[in-house]
Amino acid sequence: MDPAAVMPSPTDIDAIRRRTERYWFEDGLAELAVGINFVVLALLFWTEARLPPESPWRGLSAIGLPIVTIGGYFAARWAIGRLKQGITYPRTGRVAYRQPDARHQRMASAAAALVAAGLAFAIVRSPGIEPWTPALAGAALAGLLMQVWLRFGLVRFAALAVAALVVGLVAGRWLAPIELAMAGLFGAVGCLLLGTGTVALRRYLRTAPTPDGAPE
Secondary structure, three states: OOOOOOOOOHHHHHHHHHHHHHHHHHHHHHHHHHHHHHHHHHHHHHHHHHOOOOOOOOOOHHHHHHHHHHHHHHHHHHHHHHHHHHHHHHHEEEEEEOOOOOHHHHHHHHHHHHHHHHHHHHHOHHHHHHHHHHHHHHHHHHHHHHHHHHOOHHHHHHHHHHHHHHHHHHHHHHHHOOOHHHHEEEEHHHHHHHHHHHHHHHHHHHHOEEEOOOOO
C-alpha cells in the first residue's frame, strides 16, 4: 500500500486543526466571559454618562477603560479555566493548547492598554472624532469577531460581527452623549455574547455526558 494514499492531506490536517481549536468555544464559556466584560464596560460608560458636567468623576471611562480591559482579560482567563475544569473537562476531556509566551502576553496587554488610552486621549484632544467613536469601536469589535469566524469557522461569530458593526453605527447616530453611545454599543454586544454563550452552553450540557456517563 502506498503510504501517501493513507496520509492525510494538508486540507484534512487543516480541518482537524480547526476542529480541535473550535473545541475551546464548544461550551460557550468564552463568550459568556467576554460578554460579562463588555457589560461591565457598558456600566462604566453609562455611569459616566449619568454624572453631572461639573462632577470630578468626569473622565471616568478614560481611566477605567484600560483597567477593565486588562483586568477583565486576566479575570476571564482565570474564570474560564476554573469553569472548564468543573464543567467541560470531566465531560469531554481536555485539549492541551500551546500556551503563548509570557512575554508576548505582557506585550499584548500593554498594546491593549495603549490602544484604550490612545482612544481616550484622541477623544479628549480631538473633539471632532467623538461622533465617530462608537462606529469605530463597533468596527474594531466586528473585526475581532470576524477573525474568530474566519479562523475557527464558527458562523455565529460572523453574525455577531455584523451586529457589532450595525450597533456601532446606530449608537453613534442616535445616542448622546458619547458615553451613552459607547454604553449602548458594549451593552448590546455584551448581551448578544451572553445570549450565544448561553445557547452554546445549554446545547453542550444537553449533548455531552455527565461524569457518571448519563446524559444531563
